[in-house]
Every structure is written in structure tokens, then in C-alpha cells.
Amino acid sequence: MALFVWSDGYSVNIMEIDNQHKRLIELINELHSAMAAGKGKEVLGKTLQGLIDYTKTHFAYEENLMKTHGYSECSQHKTAHEKLVSQVLDFQKKFQAGEMWVTIDIMNFLKDWLSKHIMGTDKKYSPFFNSKGIA
Ligand SMILES: [Fe+2]
Numbered sequence: 001m002a003l004f005v006w007s008d009g010y011s012v013n014i015m016e017i018d019n020q021h022k023r024l025i026e027l028i029n030e031l032h033s034a035m036a037a038g039k040g041k042e043v044l045g046k047t048l049q050g051l052i053d054y055t056k057t058h059f060a061y062e063e064n065l066m067k068t069h070g071y072s073e074c075s076q077h078k079t080a081h082e083k084l085v086s087q088v089l090d091f092q093k094k095f096q097a098g099e100m101w102v103t104i105d106i107m108n109f110l111k112d113w114l115s116k117h118i119m120g121t122d123k124k125y126s127p128f129f130n131s132k133g134i135a
């Protein structure tokens with residue numbers, strides 16, 4: 001995986017959420033660097049945990065905002081988040097059990113995991129939130 005670089009194409013037109021997405025990208029890049037540097041299981045495990053923790057924080061932030069403002073696709077969006085979390089927890093479980101390692105395939109998976117969600121699901125809420133004065 002090449003470095004996962006933020007571009008304006010990922011923007012959802014809400015500054016706080018863009019910043020959170022940038023942080024998630026940074027965490028994926030940190031995991032990638034740790035992998036590329038051949039770091040051990042402990043370092044990789046901690047980095048992965050950091051990514052999972054911040055993912056949960058970010059998803060909760062979006063869900064709270066959707067709920068507060070009565071976004072009509074809130075429940076579908078929440079379901080998509082749950083699926084993403086379970087995918088990454090599944091990987092973590094295998095990683096901890098020594099059944100899977102952090103590989104370039106996993107990094108590409110995480111890159112897709114985040115970028116497809118931003119482009120396909122998150123971007124749908126932009127007009128709604130912008131119309132509520134959130135930007
Ligand atoms: Fe998001």
C-alpha cells in the first residue's frame with residue numbers, strides 16, 4: 001500500500017468530520033509504517049488497537065450527529081458502521097490468536113474499508129448537514 005494520502009476528494013464538507021477522517025488515515029499510515037519497519041506483535045497490536053478505538057470514537061460522533069438532527073438514513077448508516085467495526089475486530093481477533101499477520105493485503109483492505117465508506121456512505125449526509133448549518 002502506498003501512503004494513504006488525504007485529498008479534497010474525500011471531503012464531506014464538515015470540518016470536524018474531515019479532521020477525524022484525516023486522523024483515521026494517519027492511524028492507517030502508522031500501522032503501515034510499523035508493518036514496513038518490521039515491528040513486533042506488541043507494537044502492531046497497540047497501533048491496531050489505537051485505530052479501532054479511534055474508529056469507534058469517530059463512528060459514535062457521526063451517529064450522535066445524525067441522531068441529533070434526525071437524519072433519515074441514520075439507521076442504515078449505523079448498520080454500515082457496525083459491519084466495519086466487526087470486520088476489523090475479526091481481523092484483530094485473528095491477529096491476537098496468531099492466525100493472521102499485518103500484511104500489505106490487510107493494509108489495502110483497511111484503506112478500502114475507510115475510503116469506500118467515506119466516499120459511498122459518509123458523503124451522502126453532506127447536503128443534509130450543510131442544510132442544517134453544519135459545515
Ligand atoms: Fe466517517
Ligand SMILES: [Fe+2]
Binds near residue numbers: 059121122
Ligand atoms: Fe460513517
